Amino acid sequence: MSRGRWRWPGGESPHRGRVLLGLATTLCGEMPHTLARLKDGTLNEFRALLLARETACLTAEQRAFVDDEVCADPAALDGLGTRKLVARVKRLAYEMDPKSVVRRSANAESDRRVTVRPAPDTMTYVTGLLPVAQGVAVHSALGRDADALRAQGDPRSRGQLMADLLVARVTGADLVPDAPTPVPVTVNLTMSDATLAGGHAAAEVGADGVVPEVVPAEVARLLAARALTNGLASWIRRLYVDHTGRLVGMSSRQRFYADGLADFLAQRDLGICRTPYCDAPVRHRDHVTPTAEGGETAADNGQGLCEACNHIKQATGWRQHTVADGLRHEVVTITPSGHRYHSTAPPPPGWREPRYVETRPGVYSLVA
Secondary structure (H helix, E strand, C coil), X not given: CHHHECCCHHHCCHHXXXXXXXXXXXXHHCCHHHHHHHHHCCCCHHHHHHHHHHCCCCCHHHHHHHHHHHHCCHHHHCCCCHHHHHHHHHHHHHHHCHHHHHHHHHHHHHHCEEEEEEECCCEEEEEEECCHHHHHHHHHHHHHHHHHHHHCCCCCCHHHHHHHHHHHHHHCCCCCCCCCCCCCEEEEEEEEHHHHCCCCCCEEXXXXXXXXXXXXXHHHHHHHHHHHHCCCCEEEEEEEECCCXXXXXXXXXXXXXXXXXXXXXXXXXXXXXXXXXXXXXXXXXEECCCHHHCCCCXXXXXXXXXHHHHHHHCCCCCXXXXXXXXXXXXXXXXXXXXXXXXXXXXXXXXXXXXXEEEEECCEEEECC
């Protein structure tokens, strides 16, 4: 066993692990037919998870009845799409206990939120989870105003106009003709001193609580140019790396030192929680060695964690320390069971690990 390194089964995040554990407990204890269909391949994991979720408001006996009605006969699932399957389960759940379904619907409004996740080609999905009336109203208003602009001769498609109107109304920026709505941006340009003048290193566009997205340098320059051209606030922060790829400094004109250090930690960890396999965005700036135990408020003793992982770390038996001789920032986590997990800060955008080749016997040259 090398350096006591352990891997979590399947490489799942802590949140996903809890979801799958809950699903396994439900299927084994209350939904045996769904479990059987999962085993024989009639259902996949996603559809089984939907069935468990839609019956969560029922009692164990009611859930078992729905399980028997829907999944006891494999032939009943032939040709049944996911939406039809979910609709059938919802209908049965409502017939079994309408009060609990209504109560669950009312409670669901408290879960309204907006999330962001990456999409291909330097795009992103911004998703709003809203009560149905609000969601329909938002979409209808954007569609109505997009149709009005198209009737006035705007060459953009209906979908493009709806997207641009959404950005303009949320950010307060002005809608510009025939172009994406410009917005205030902070471009985090991570580069070594050798590439600083060239401007070809990758860039990142992010915000507090949002995982930064890596974009080509030309795209980053275009974003900044649009913001400056339209009189919007725009900042460029340069983050420096040494010859080993270790983040060593950051320029900032709009932050105090405390916030600057917090930003430094978030950018060094690329805005993603340092817990192995956890893809949640950084919410807390944590001391690896707690201040109560003499830990300094410094970059080497800091890490970015999501809220859940930071709270779990405070439980009895959990310990952490940094690796002093690591090329990049490295943290070792020791769990109450004695398992050890290593977390190394990811290389910054544009960084390539040094590569040596043997040019002649016993002589190696740096090529990258």
